[in-house]
Amino acid sequence: MELKIEAILAEKAGKACKELFGELPAEKQLQIQPTRKDFKGDYTLVVFPLTRLAGKSPEQTAEAIGEQLQKDCSFINSYNVVKGFLNLELTGAFWKDSFEKIFSREDYGFQAAAGDELPYLVEYSSPNTNKPLHLGHIRNNLIGYSVASILKANGHNVVKTNIVNDRGIHICKSMLAWQKWANGETPDSAGMKGDLLVGNYYVRFDKEFKKQVAGMLEQGMSEEEAGKKAPLMAEAQQMLKDWEAGKPEVLNLWEKMNSWVYKGFDETYRRLGVDFDKIYYESETYKHGRELVEKALKEKVLFTKENGSVWVDLRDEGLDEKLLLRADGTAVYMTQDLGTAVQRYEDNNGFESHIYVVGNEQNYHFQVLKIVLKKMGFDWSDKLYHLSYGMVELPEGKMKSREGTVVDADDLMDEMIKTARDMSEELGKLDGYTDQEKKKIYTQIGMGALKYFILKIDPRKNMTFNPRESVDFNGNTGPFIQYTHARIKSVLRKAREQGLSWEAEAGSGYGEPVALLDKEKELVKILLNFREVVSEAGLQFSPALIANYCYELVKEYNQFYHDHTILGEKDELQRKFRLRLSELTGRVINTGMGLLGIEVPDRM
């Protein structure tokens, strides 16, 4: 169990204060942070908060604490004071020892599992079965999968879950359009992925519906009225009622079309590299939701309006009234989500937390969901957490399906992999590999570029997806990181070919500690931080922290690699150390990128 260096130093500084000034400062008064690049030192104590306690100027306070610390701690080499900042420099032996400790850990970065803990549920993806997945879904899936991986790395039990929105008026629209205009077309007959085919009929419905409305407007009807009374809409609504009533023809059609969609989704999920432990279907959970609503209605938690629709009054909470069942008795989105939440709680005998990876346009929905559950008597609704991620926009603005500006998930993946192939062929580094090996590497690079491009951004923020920039493989990109990994692997391969070894010899220790060069020390520092970054990413549900860490690590390694030779180093201890440094860097890149769902090739 490695202790955070900052925590150790803070504790020591606290002791020093007690000795010097007779009082132990509060924890938050002891601020230890990495020393900024332009100053000499490794860690810095900010002494401003301590000046009152010391009754001295910042400089005097820092000086006194520095002197005391150096006396007490053998691993502090020297200190210096700049204004109110006490910069501490640790000894080379300290860094060396710390490095060897983490180097010898096979699973460095992971926290041992806490066996009996209740699971963390992570819901992500949540597709509608009426159209194929697009760029927005990609962000959702990547964040969800990565957050689940990060939580696991922090020792939590994780259940990856998905709610498939497989019923509702939107599904009926595509069914209706297929019935009317498809002439029995199937994915096989059309040679098309099932989700794409169904999506086309959803679009077709919208087009025909608009035509009807336009016609009715010409006859002098208001837009709102026309929208409600258009015959196509009425047919779709009737179909939804028939579906809830269990009418066989409707159910058969529904099952047939959904099965096409699932086949298409499975393919997309497989390519994205995401999976689920348990999938829920709205067509099953909505009933549970309706029962909950009916029960709550009896308990007078909810109320009925004169047309028979069921509502919850949230005005006491500063919100509005919210519909839970339509006048015709059919369920809405909220009804289903209530049922799903309760069912999941029961299925897992409770949970530690339930994280919903859902777009920020649904902030209101989740606010309501939590309150309604609480009103219904489910105290655990506090454990629901909406990981509200921002929208993906294109440089031209929002994606609009009607205007054909939606970026299709499959198309995008194809495009990225194709770019990776073109670029690799141009560089010619994979000459001599079989087509299958090449294809695998192109896929890894293309997908790595896509995933990293999306995950490096703070999930909570809206992001702009610029297709041109996304296929740029230089700079802060996935391929840049993958490239460094491949380079490290190449060095290690060569070292092995030359019969070199760099593992510690049993019992002999590592010999006299060699003095660390600046670049080596910086690299060690960053490597030592990894565990802490994984922990923080778990607390914040933020893959971006891992992504940015990997980039920082790789950048530092590339500088080290550029400035110092590894295999050409004459001093044996030094050479072995650099090989170990390279190996661990490679391992950490592999682990870190793995937490983002990104594979790193051994050569590229």
Next chain:
RNA sequence: GGCUCCAUAGUUCAAUGGAUAGAAUAGCGGUUUCCUAAACCGUAGAUCCAGGUUCGAUUCCUGGUGGAGCUACCA
């Protein structure tokens, strides 16, 4: 109208209330007889506005301005 979120180089992104606000990309200029140049180095360029709290504010508070989202018997 109400509620929520956002605003940082030309552009895309960073920065637990701490020192001279970091990167990438685009621009300009360099580095390869040597472990993978998808690399490395140099140069130039930014905190929306006005107040407030603080020893110290990109960060916290108030008020503006600009943008996004929600406020559906859609999901």
